[in-house]
Amino acid sequence: MRNDVRELRTGKGLSQAGLGRELGVSRQTVNAIEQGRYDPSLPLAIAIARYFGTTVEEVFHVD
Numbered sequence: 001m002r003n004d005v006r007e008l009r010t011g012k013g014l015s016q017a018g019l020g021r022e023l024g025v026s027r028q029t030v031n032a033i034e035q036g037r038y039d040p041s042l043p044l045a046i047a048i049a050r051y052f053g054t055t056v057e058e059v060f061h062v063d
Contacts, residue, residue: 001036001058001060001063002038002060002061003034003036004058004059004060004061005030005034008052017030023048023051025044033048045060
């Protein structure tokens with residue numbers, strides 16, 4: 001599943017570790033999501049979308 005997490009994160013000037021702290025996950029989890037190696041749980045996907053003020057569908061794209 002493609003996603004725009006990296007673009008959203010860098011647009012806010014956040015590091016992977018900084019976003020991880022905000023979401024309560026590790027930097028490695030943020031990295032894995034950005035690389036498409038890990039699809040987040042629904043609660044985490046919702047938390048990511050809410051953090052960036054958008055919808056899950058606008059952050060994550062099913063190919």
